[in-house]
Amino acid sequence: MYGWTGTTLRIDLTNGTAKREATNMKLAHEYIGARGLGGRILADEVDHNVDALGPDNKLIFAPGPFSGTFAPSAGRFNVITKSPLNGTIAGSNSGGNFGAEMKYAGYDVVIIEGKAAKPVYLWIRDDKVELRDAAGLWGLNAHDTTDKVREVTDEDAKVACIGPAGEHLSLMACIMNEMHRAAGRTGVGAVMGSKNLKAIAVVGTGAVKVADPEAFKAAVLASRRKIQEHPVGGAGLKAYGTNVLVNILNETGALPTRNFQDGYFPTADKIGGESLAAKQLVRPKGCFSCIISCGRVTKVDNPEYAGIGEGPEYETAWGFGADCGIDDLDAITKANFLCNEYGIDTIAMSSTVACAMELFERGYLTLADTDGVDLRFGNVPAMVEMVRKTGEGEGFGKRLAEGSYRLADSVGHPELSMTVKKQEMPAYDPRGVQGIGLNYATNNRGGCHVRGYTIAVEVLGNTATMDPRVTEGKAGLDIAFQNLTAALDSSGACLFCTFGIGADELAGMLTALTGVEYSVDEFIKIGERIWNNERMWNLDNGYTSADDTLPPRLFEEPIKTGSAKGEVSHLGEMLPEYYSLRGWDEAGVPTAEKLADLSL
Amino acid sequence: MSKILMIHPDKCTGCRNCELACSFRREADFRPGATNVHVFTWEREGFSVPMMCQQCDDAACARVCPTGAMYSSSDMPNVVQFDAAACIGCKMCVVACPFGCVNYDSVAKSISKCDTCAGAPECVAFCPNGALEYAEDVDQTRSRKKAFASKFKDVFQEVR
Numbered sequence: 001m002y003g004w005t006g007t008t009l010r011i012d013l014t015n016g017t018a019k020r021e022a023t024n025m026k027l028a029h030e031y032i033g034a035r036g037l038g039g040r041i042l043a044d045e046v047d048h049n050v051d052a053l054g055p056d057n058k059l060i061f062a063p064g065p066f067s068g069t070f071a072p073s074a075g076r077f078n079v080i081t082k083s084p085l086n087g088t089i090a091g092s093n094s095g096g097n098f099g100a101e102m103k104y105a106g107y108d109v110v111i112i113e114g115k116a117a118k119p120v121y122l123w124i125r126d127d128k129v130e131l132r133d134a135a136g137l138w139g140l141n142a143h144d145t146t147d148k149v150r151e152v153t154d155e156d157a158k159v160a161c162i163g164p165a166g167e168h169l170s171l172m173a174c175i176m177n178e179m180h181r182a183a184g185r186t187g188v189g190a191v192m193g194s195k196n197l198k199a200i201a202v203v204g205t206g207a208v209k210v211a212d213p214e215a216f217k218a219a220v221l222a223s224r225r226k227i228q229e230h231p232v233g234g235a236g237l238k239a240y241g242t243n244v245l246v247n248i249l250n251e252t253g254a255l256p257t258r259n260f261q262d263g264y265f266p267t268a269d270k271i272g273g274e275s276l277a278a279k280q281l282v283r284p285k286g287c288f289s290c291i292i293s294c295g296r297v298t299k300v301d302n303p304e305y306a307g308i309g310e311g312p313e314y315e316t317a318w319g320f321g322a323d324c325g326i327d328d329l330d331a332i333t334k335a336n337f338l339c340n341e342y343g344i345d346t347i348a349m350s351s352t353v354a355c356a357m358e359l360f361e362r363g364y365l366t367l368a369d370t371d372g373v374d375l376r377f378g379n380v381p382a383m384v385e386m387v388r389k390t391g392e393g394e395g396f397g398k399r400l401a402e403g404s405y406r407l408a409d410s411v412g413h414p415e416l417s418m419t420v421k422k423q424e425m426p427a428y429d430p431r432g433v434q435g436i437g438l439n440y441a442t443n444n445r446g447g448c449h450v451r452g453y454t455i456a457v458e459v460l461g462n463t464a465t466m467d468p469r470v471t472e473g474k475a476g477l478d479i480a481f482q483n484l485t486a487a488l489d490s491s492g493a494c495l496f497c498t499f500g501i502g503a504d505e506l507a508g509m510l511t512a513l514t515g516v517e518y519s520v521d522e523f524i525k526i527g528e529r530i531w532n533n534e535r536m537w538n539l540d541n542g543y544t545s546a547d548d549t550l551p552p553r554l555f556e557e558p559i560k561t562g563s564a565k566g567e568v569s570h571l572g573e574m575l576p577e578y579y580s581l582r583g584w585d586e587a588g589v590p591t592a593e594k595l596a597d598l599s600l
Numbered sequence: 601m602s603k604i605l606m607i608h609p610d611k612c613t614g615c616r617n618c619e620l621a622c623s624f625r626r627e628a629d630f631r632p633g634a635t636n637v638h639v640f641t642w643e644r645e646g647f648s649v650p651m652m653c654q655q656c657d658d659a660a661c662a663r664v665c666p667t668g669a670m671y672s673s674s675d676m677p678n679v680v681q682f683d684a685a686a687c688i689g690c691k692m693c694v695v696a697c698p699f700g701c702v703n704y705d706s707v708a709k710s711i712s713k714c715d716t717c718a719g720a721p722e723c724v725a726f727c728p729n730g731a732l733e734y735a736e737d738v739d740q741t742r743s744r745k746k747a748f749a750s751k752f753k754d755v756f757q758e759v760r
Binding site: 019026068069104143146178179180204205206207208209213215226228282283284285286287288289290293295296302308309310324392 | 610611613614615616617619621623624627628629631632633634640641643644645646650707722726749
């Protein structure tokens with residue numbers, strides 16, 4: 001077996017059993033691994049009606065064929081489950097070393113089923129698998145949990161765990177691995193918490209084998225060269241991290257500000273990657289096999305917010321920054337550190353704080369709601385305090401922990417939640433960048449940028465350039481990115497590889513690694529299959545084309561200042577074309593022919 | 601002239617490409633136990649250090665080897681060489697190495713130690729960050745000296 005290990009591990013928490021079974025290789029070939037294969041398994045094994053936080057939901061951990069090899073920046077794994085936030089087929093992608101270690105331990109997929117009667121952690125050392133009592137770990141933050149688990153397993157074990165947010169079933173809870181890496185979105189941490197599973201520790205000593213070593217090495221070296229020669233993949237991300245985008249998006253006029261009330265933040269430079277590099281950066285950090293090193297090891301000296309950790313990423317700096325009307329980078333980084341410790345998605349957290357600030361300023365929330373905190377835009381200590389309260393599950397934090405949709409809905413103003421399918425939108429304003437709005441609206445997990453990153457073309461001019469303000473051609477662009485990313489996510493590669501390489505190189509490396517012939521067309525078609533599989537799950541779950549939309553603000557309130565002043569989203573101009581190009585009917589349902597063509 | 605493997609932990613991002621390159625060259629696959637370079641990362645501090653054989657002039661591994669399987673010779677100065685055919689697997693070299701950089705690979709049932717890939721180390725070639733350097737012995741510390749010198753240069757230029 002090349003690339004894949006051929007083995008799937010199934011853990012039944014209810015009965016405390018572990019079973020090794022053969023990976024379904026037909027499905028592995030058709031869905032590659034990680035997001036694709038995990039999504040297929042979820043759709044096959046889990047009834048879409050299950051309670052996402054009940055024992056019948058499953059939590060699937062899956063690296064891809066590249067994970068564990070020196071394919072460039074291929075340390076990713078995915079967590080797939082039914083989302084407790086919005087019922088979609090949730091997938092969340094993380095880096096670090098955990099996915100590679102799963103492969104060395106011998107597993108393509110680990111499926112977690114049922115619910116443990118008491119808190120447990122899972123200890124995997126190759127084929128030795130144990131469920132152990134986690135009573136001493138419950139309540140600890142993600143960093144302390146990681147340390148403690150290593151004390152009693154292996155000092156270099158790769159550990160994925162939940163923090164207090166996951167234990168409290170917060171709908172914005174992540175699964176953290178190696179302390180600073182997060183399967184961040186869609187509330188996967190709450191599913192882990194609902195199963196009473198505190199942590200997974202893995203050590204592996206096996207091999208990931210290569211079908212054609214010579215061809216694989218040549219393909220990897222060629223891909224590395226292309227990424228290293230790319231201005232973003234080879235230089236920008238290492239120098240400034242993803243946070244290099246703050247100033248770029250602000251100049252584009254698409255840096256959402258004060259809960260998307262505007263698209264321009266005058267003091268954005270104070271929270272951007274350049275300022276971070278000057279003030280806080282200790283060194284760049286790379287995930288497993290990474291040649292890009294966008295990770296930021298950062299240190300804050302300011303005694304009020306002192307600490308050392310990783311981040312912030314662009315989304316985090318934007319969310320706790322511009323979106324909350326804050327330009328204090330030390331406080332933003334502190335909020336990021338807290339999120340990593342509590343195990344909270346920084347995008348959902350920051351956008352929920354921003355939403356709460358707007359609800360407060362409009363009088364829909366009062367001091368009685370906020371535990372006496374004057375929750376206005378720009379209130380720096382209040383922002384940090386809201387993160388702490390959410391992490392601790394204390395007072396108003398309990399309401400924040402449910403995300404902005406439920407918070408705004410609870411006071412009768414769901415329209416002030418900047419979410420798509422109840423998940424918070426990231427840091428690109430759909431009024432200033434039209435294509436990304438279409439991607440948010442059609443994204444299979446709700447508001448999400450990484451599964452259709454049209455910004456690469458609309459703003460960064462990655463391989464081509466397109467005017468961010470126009471709608472022409474954006475439907476096709478979105479579909480191309482969504483399909484490519486679905487396949488890429490399933491291979492174990494990092495999205496940032498696309499700053500340098502595309503389907504050509506990925507399919508070439510995958511063929512040489514696995515010995516299974518993947519043409520470029522087949523690779524993209526697999527991406528399309530994955531996308532449609534996810535779409536079908538969501539439709540079965542009650543989603544309709546009416547949910548393929550954006551918050552009304554983005555259609556009704558033009559951006560007030562900056563270079564996209566006066567712009568609104570023209571989603572309606574793009575959506576019908578999107579459905580049509582997807583081979584879906586006017587209601588956004590894949591046609592029988594399309595499904596047959598994709599073997600679905 | 602001969603070359604020396606220099607480690608620059610300040611440039612290491614913890615990506616482990618060196619480990620992967622080493623394993624791949626030795627076995628054409630990726631197996632943690634097959635590599636002769638190991639990167640340790642302290643996650644709380646965000647610091648990573650690659651560890652590998654220092655090719656000691658007076659090598660403990662060679663001194664304790666009862667069969668001469670581990671040896672130094674003038675044909676490859678600055679490399680402690682290993683002759684698998686002469687090895688009896690007693691593991692004294694593993695015990696003796698003060699850096700823990702002679703490994704016993706229980707899968708391959710053999711001693712495993714860096715041989716600098718016969719003078720063209722793959723770990724160095726695959727390091728994307730310049731954290732590993734295979735430098736002429738006379739130049740071995742030049743890059744580090746120069747990096748600090750440039751800081752002095754900046755400071756002095758400012759005060760002048």
